[in-house]
Amino acid sequence: MRSKSTAIGLVLLFCALALPRPAPAQTETIDEVHKKALKEGGALNCYCTLAQINAEKIFPEFEKRFPGIKVNHVDATADQLAARAITEARGGKTFGDIFQGALENLVQVHQQGLILEKLPPEAAEYPSNLKGSYWLGNNYVIFIGAWNTEKVKKGEEPTSFDDFADPKWKGRLIAEPRDAELVIGLMHKHNSLEKARAILTKIAANNVEFHKGHSPLAELLVAGQGAACFTCYSHHYPRRIKKGAPLGYFLTEGIATVSPTAVFKGAPHPNTAWLFARWAASQEGQKVYALGGRTPAHPKVEPKEKIRPAKIYAVGADDIKQFAKYEKIWKEIFKLR
Amino acid sequence: MSMLCDPALLVPVVGAGVLVYLAVLPLFMLVVGSFQAEVAPREFVYTLKNYQAAYASQYTYSTFMNSIIFAAGSSALTFFFGATLAWLVERTNTPLRVVFLPIAVVPLVLPGVLEAIGWIFLLSPKFGYVNVALMYLFGLESAPLNVFSLPGMIWVHSVGQVPLAFLMMVAAFKSMDPSLEESALMSGANTLQTLRRVTLRLLMPTSASVLLILFVRTLESFEAPALIGIPARIYVYTSEIYLAFNEYPPDYGRGAALAIGLLALSAAGVWLYTRSTREGKKFQTVTGKAFRPRQFDLGPWRWFGFGFLTVYFLFVVLLPFLVMLWASFLPFFATPSWAAIQKLSFENYTYLLGFRPFWDAMQNSVILAILSATVAMVLTSLIAWIVYKSRLPGSWILDFLAFVPITIPGIVLGMALILLYVAFPLPIYGTIWVLLIAYVTRYIPYGMRSASGSILQIHGELEEAAAASGASWWETFKRVTLPLLRPGIVAGWIYICIVSFREFSTSVLLATGESRVLSILLFNMFEQGQVTVVAAIGILMILTLLIIVGLFYKISGRVGIQA
Numbered sequence: 001m002r003s004k005s006t007a008i009g010l011v012l013l014f015c016a017l018a019l020p021r022p023a024p025a026q027t028e029t030i031d032e033v034h035k036k037a038l039k040e041g042g043a044l045n046c047y048c049t050l051a052q053i054n055a056e057k058i059f060p061e062f063e064k065r066f067p068g069i070k071v072n073h074v075d076a077t078a079d080q081l082a083a084r085a086i087t088e089a090r091g092g093k094t095f096g097d098i099f100q101g102a103l104e105n106l107v108q109v110h111q112q113g114l115i116l117e118k119l120p121p122e123a124a125e126y127p128s129n130l131k132g133s134y135w136l137g138n139n140y141v142i143f144i145g146a147w148n149t150e151k152v153k154k155g156e157e158p159t160s161f162d163d164f165a166d167p168k169w170k171g172r173l174i175a176e177p178r179d180a181e182l183v184i185g186l187m188h189k190h191n192s193l194e195k196a197r198a199i200l201t202k203i204a205a206n207n208v209e210f211h212k213g214h215s216p217l218a219e220l221l222v223a224g225q226g227a228a229c230f231t232c233y234s235h236h237y238p239r240r241i242k243k244g245a246p247l248g249y250f251l252t253e254g255i256a257t258v259s260p261t262a263v264f265k266g267a268p269h270p271n272t273a274w275l276f277a278r279w280a281a282s283q284e285g286q287k288v289y290a291l292g293g294r295t296p297a298h299p300k301v302e303p304k305e306k307i308r309p310a311k312i313y314a315v316g317a318d319d320i321k322q323f324a325k326y327e328k329i330w331k332e333i334f335k336l337r
Numbered sequence: 338m339s340m341l342c343d344p345a346l347l348v349p350v351v352g353a354g355v356l357v358y359l360a361v362l363p364l365f366m367l368v369v370g371s372f373q374a375e376v377a378p379r380e381f382v383y384t385l386k387n388y389q390a391a392y393a394s395q396y397t398y399s400t401f402m403n404s405i406i407f408a409a410g411s412s413a414l415t416f417f418f419g420a421t422l423a424w425l426v427e428r429t430n431t432p433l434r435v436v437f438l439p440i441a442v443v444p445l446v447l448p449g450v451l452e453a454i455g456w457i458f459l460l461s462p463k464f465g466y467v468n469v470a471l472m473y474l475f476g477l478e479s480a481p482l483n484v485f486s487l488p489g490m491i492w493v494h495s496v497g498q499v500p501l502a503f504l505m506m507v508a509a510f511k512s513m514d515p516s517l518e519e520s521a522l523m524s525g526a527n528t529l530q531t532l533r534r535v536t537l538r539l540l541m542p543t544s545a546s547v548l549l550i551l552f553v554r555t556l557e558s559f560e561a562p563a564l565i566g567i568p569a570r571i572y573v574y575t576s577e578i579y580l581a582f583n584e585y586p587p588d589y590g591r592g593a594a595l596a597i598g599l600l601a602l603s604a605a606g607v608w609l610y611t612r613s614t615r616e617g618k619k620f621q622t623v624t625g626k627a628f629r630p631r632q633f634d635l636g637p638w639r640w641f642g643f644g645f646l647t648v649y650f651l652f653v654v655l656l657p658f659l660v661m662l663w664a665s666f667l668p669f670f671a672t673p674s675w676a677a678i679q680k681l682s683f684e685n686y687t688y689l690l691g692f693r694p695f696w697d698a699m700q701n702s703v704i705l706a707i708l709s710a711t712v713a714m715v716l717t718s719l720i721a722w723i724v725y726k727s728r729l730p731g732s733w734i735l736d737f738l739a740f741v742p743i744t745i746p747g748i749v750l751g752m753a754l755i756l757l758y759v760a761f762p763l764p765i766y767g768t769i770w771v772l773l774i775a776y777v778t779r780y781i782p783y784g785m786r787s788a789s790g791s792i793l794q795i796h797g798e799l800e801e802a803a804a805a806s807g808a809s810w811w812e813t814f815k816r817v818t819l820p821l822l823r824p825g826i827v828a829g830w831i832y833i834c835i836v837s838f839r840e841f842s843t844s845v846l847l848a849t850g851e852s853r854v855l856s857i858l859l860f861n862m863f864e865q866g867q868v869t870v871v872a873a874i875g876i877l878m879i880l881t882l883l884i885i886v887g888l889f890y891k892i893s894g895r896v897g898i899q900a
Binding site for chain 1 (some may be wrong): 379395396424458461463464547567568570572579582585586587589668670671672683692694751755756759766767783826845846850858861862863865866867868
């Protein structure tokens with residue numbers, strides 16, 4: 001009796017091993033997503049903070065790669081895009097497909113329940129500090145120090161953010177009023193919020209002049225409105241220097257914040273949005289971003305220009321959760337509203 | 338039934354209905370919004386806390402004072418320039434005044450963003466061309482002029498508004514019957530006495546109207562407060578509203594409460610205006626008699642007038658334009674130097690030739706400018722007739738409603754229209770049609786002022802004569818009233834066309850990629866630091882507008898009173 005049961009069991013085991021297994025679920029290819037996207041009308045509403053000078057190089061490549069899809073670029077600053085998306089949601093509708101902009105503003109949109117909690121499969125190639133449950137880093141924005149070479153003598157050039165605390169910069173500095181990331185970056189550098197606060201307080205004593213917008217800030221620096229700027233974007237300077245602008249910048253250190261991509265919940269063109277999110281995250285898409293003048297977030301794709309500092313103090317997702325706190329400190333130090 | 342088909346009743350009713358829809362609905366959204374506070378995403382409660390936040394904060398007094406000083410200073414300076422220029426051009430024998438007429442319109446053509454940038458590059462205390470020149474010429478140690486100040490804001494805003502005052506005063510001067518002035522001169526009064534005691538008094542309603550619009554328009558302006566005020570940390574109402582909408586979460590309630598305050602100020606202004614024009618008949622100078630506006634002989638003083646026009650043209654009109662032109666040929670902004678001259682090229686213009694967003698935006702802007710000016714002037718001509726010539730009870734309410742949109746800052750109107758049209762059954766949100774509605778709504782007050790300023794000067798005897806001769810209401814309106822309104826209609830159409838073309842603060846929220854207009858493209862590219870490309874776009878915008886305005890002048894010259 002016992003040997004009969006054993007024999008039946010072995011036969012059953014043999015059959016189980018011999019039977020073909022069902023194939024494991026496979027991720028759709030990007031071209032399969034493209035086919036689905038074409039059925040949605042061929043438009044992508046991109047709420048993206050990409051500068052025109054980058055967008056005109058990046059979006060045509062996407063359109064070429066995926067014929068039949070046209071990008072409708074809704075171009076504004078990240079805070080304006082967030083305000084737009086939140087306001088439209090108030091009316092009960094979602095018009096955007098993709099949000100790509102500053103992480104702190106994406107967090108705001110997410111807090112309103114407007115973002116899809118999903119990551120593309122390409123996110124597996126990114127380190128954990130460049131992704132969350134609903135966002136994936138697309139490109140870096142790196143703060144560095146820059147100066148007008150006609151206003152700053154040789155030997156006087158700054159080599160770090162701390163240098164701007166020197167009283168010799170009194171009345172000679174310009175900056176952007178919304179860059180509380182400096183608090184976070186200096187905190188990481190000195191491992192102390194109080195040290196960061198002390199340095200920024202000394203910089204504030206130099207009577208910093210604030211101007212909204214990083215690109216206008218760069219132009220004002222070229223024109224000589226200030227001798228130096230301590231909240232400049234690194235990718236703004238190589239192009240201007242190539243055109244002959246009297247500028248210099250340091251790459252000894254930088255404070256990096258990531259500009260992520262996310263898909264809107266209830267997007268009018270969900271498959272098209274997903275197509276863009278996957279392409280932007282892929283190495284192929286990231287190379288296009290690099291050629292378009294941005295600093296790609298993908299660990300295996302290098303930027304086209306020399307804009308990545310030797311030492312980077314990154315503003316991470318945990319920092320962003322407390323951004324309001326750091327923003328308050330920044331505004332208190334510089335007496336901003 | 339026959340009463341409803343009567344055009345004399347139907348037209349006012351339909352016109353009033355359109356006006357109520359355009360002017361009242363955004364106002365309704367504003368009022369409701371001012372009492373709402375968001376307690377969770379898309380969950381609202383009704384409260385008075387927004388008003389407390391708007392009017393009982395530590396910044397309330399400074400914001401109020403800055404706004405009043407900015408508005409009063411700007412409107413006074415603008416009116417001084419506009420009225421003086423209009424008088425010199427239309428009513429005196431100042432040499433070359435005819436040449437100056439189209440030139441005076443040019444500052445209107447510059448978008449507010451470009452204008453502010455131009456004056457920053459002229460009057461910045463660090464690198465402004467004017468300061469650099471003055472310091473060099475007079476050996477000064479520091480810059481004498483600073484655009485980043487309240488006087489700087491007043492100057493930059495004023496010079497952009499002078500053409501508005503100029504066009505409205507030109508229309509009034511053109512429509513004046515000179516017989517009263519001739520009587521004064523024949524009675525022994527000199528030119529100055531006639532000007533002071535006859536001409537200026539006859540122009541009081543128009544002057545009050547112009548000052549009122551300038552005051553309210555300054556209160557609701559956004560470009561100078563944003564580009565000059567914020568860096569200088571001088572905050573006015575619109576800065577506060579902008580800050581409220583761009584903080585997180587957007588504080589619509591506080592922004593709407595601030596906008597209601599602006600509305601209250603302008604309502605007070607309308608009431609004052611209504612009182613001042615209650616006895617409008619005393620100021621009517623367009624009568625049944627034929628006339629030609631009289632020109633004063635200034636004698637040797639005409640060269641002073643010529644000097645005034647020349648200095649104004651060179652410093653206020655030409656200089657910012659030259660700065661833009663200079664910048665448009667540079668790869669990046671630089672003060673004039675031999676090194677900069679060597680960098681001049683057509684690179685920015687060749688870039689624009691192949692830049693698709695530029696041509697899309699240009700098409701949208703041209704279509705919107707022409708359509709909004711036409712729709713607004715047709716509507717406001719009808720409304721002005723209803724208010725000042727019909728005997729309909731309560732018609733003064735229409736005048737108030739027509740003025741209401743001027744009190745809603747552009748950015749707030751954009752927000753209100755988003756809320757209205759984002760859930761609208763017709764899919765016009767995100768298209769140029771919602772922008773058309775926005776522009777017409779926004780510029781009804783200007784059309785109304787132009788049309789009413791002219792209609793006030795038309796005596797009823799002309800229309801009574803036509804009616805007595807058997808003409809219907811529509812025939813009288815078409816063949817008698819409308820031609821007499823031509824100066825006001827032309828002035829209003831030109832102004833609305835130009836400001837629609839450069840409109841920014843409402844468009845910034847409503848325009849999307851497909852419906853983007855030139856002003857938004859300009860702003861986006863300025864925020865992205867492409868200042869010299871922005872300058873090139875500005876030059877092309879100016880040229881386009883000059884062509885449109887020139888064509889309209891030519892076509893409108895064929896319409897009007899038959900000699």
